[in-house]
Amino acid sequence: MTFFIDLDGPLLDVSDKYHRVYKAVVEELGGVALPKETYWKLKRQKTDLAVILEHSGLPSSTGAVYKTARLERIETPQFLHYDRLQPGAVKTLSKLCGKHDLFLVTLRAFAKVLGHELERLRLTPFFREILSAPGAPQKRHMTKVALIRSLGDVSSDEGIIVGDTETDIAAGKELSLTTVAVLDGIRTRQILEGCRPDYMLETIADLFRHLPDV
């Protein structure tokens, strides 16, 4: 089988990085950052940025400045340093890659920085190829679709996409892949249920227990 695996969420716990970037930008703009737990809960629920900024003592009109400042930081080594491997991620990849073809599919803007991070985390050898591109602001899932289509024919009964957001599930459905949502990433169960994935797992390590022939 062929696996198309998302990075941020299924393999990496990005909550610390997200909160530190949020905190740095909010403080720079003169606001007061929410504690990590509160911020992460709002983020996972897809709370409007304007509401998060309001809770942080900033007018919603700072949204555009916040977004730009956030994007400037989120893929810098200073903050990528806070990405942590999800428990069981490496073990799962080791088991999968002996039997299946694995492709990493991620919406990162800077391929070179991504390459360094994957080396640092020792994830590179598990994948046949690293597919990465900056996500289009609208229809982000179509960027993932294009990345996967760039490989040529993907047989739908053999392909499985694993991700933690609506982007991954929508991309998988567009390509008629089996869709697997994991619940330890940046979306709540309620949001992911609404995307109607074929499988919902607590973590990527649960693939072996729930999917046939994995």
Ligand SMILES: [Mg+2]
């Ligand atoms: Mg993700």
